[in-house]
Amino acid sequence: MILTTNLRDKMKEIDKPWSPIEVARVNDQVVRMSLVDGEYHWHRHTGEDELFYVYEGSIVIQVIGQADITLRGGEMAVIPKGVEHCPKSLEPSYVLVFEPLVLKSEGD
Amino acid sequence: MILTTNLRDKMKEIDKPWSPIEVARVNDQVVRMSLVDGEYHWHRHTGEDELFYVYEGSIVIQVIGQADITLRGGEMAVIPKGVEHCPKSLEPSYVLVFEPLVLKSEGD
Numbered sequence: 305m306i307l308t309t310n311l312r313d314k315m316k317e318i319d320k321p322w323s324p325i326e327v328a329r330v331n332d333q334v335v336r337m338s339l340v341d342g343e344y345h346w347h348r349h350t351g352e353d354e355l356f357y358v359y360e361g362s363i364v365i366q367v368i369g370q371a372d373i374t375l376r377g378g379e380m381a382v383i384p385k386g387v388e389h390c391p392k393s394l395e396p397s398y399v400l401v402f403e404p405l406v407l408k409s410e411g412d
Numbered sequence: 413m414i415l416t417t418n419l420r421d422k423m424k425e426i427d428k429p430w431s432p433i434e435v436a437r438v439n440d441q442v443v444r445m446s447l448v449d450g451e452y453h454w455h456r457h458t459g460e461d462e463l464f465y466v467y468e469g470s471i472v473i474q475v476i477g478q479a480d481i482t483l484r485g486g487e488m489a490v491i492p493k494g495v496e497h498c499p500k501s502l503e504p505s506y507v508l509v510f511e512p513l514v515l516k517s518e519g520d
Contacts, residue, residue: 306492308487309488328488331512355436370414374416378418378467380436387414402441402443
């Protein structure tokens with residue numbers, strides 16, 4: 305049985321920031337939705353790229369050694385593996401993250 | 413240099429249906445955007461799941477042996493590997509597909 309996932313409904317399942325919920329699995333990847341509110345911490349994922357897609361809101365991804373990346377609703381960016389980064393919100397925002405299932409969401 | 417991708421801008425790069433353009437690469441996966449207009453053909457991907465996300469519009473994915481799946485803007489579904497399916501539009505629609513980079517987009 306193939307299920308439909310409505311992202312607006314998923315938003316309602318989230319009750320606190322930085323606590324991703326699983327939205328879908330596809331191959332060896334997982335799609336998670338996270339409420340981005342405030343600032344996370346600087347970290348890197350040594351072996352995996354991480355795709356950020358802003359479903360609603362606007363965020364900044366601070367990246368070591370380059371200008372900040374601003375992402376608004378409908379915008380995405382891929383942080384390559386090994387690149388130190390730190391997301392923060394410009395307003396409370398709902399963000400999809402695509403990453404391998406093995407990835408520790410906390411990073412190193 | 414990490415680039416930002418705006419899906420609304422990407423829509424403008426597409427000039428004909430069923431001709432996906434690349435939107436992002438993350439790990440061994442690729443994100444493509446396709447204009448879904450009309451009906452595709454029945455096919456399956458033997459080794460890979462395929463995630464459909466409707467960015468704008470509404471589509472139906474016909475799936476062998478189960479009820480049709482209707483996806484509207486902000487909705488997604490994963491077609492498991494091996495499952496025969498056939499997408500069609502309810503209106504001209506812009507759809508993201510997540511699949512492994514090796515996947516032949518035409519299917520078998």
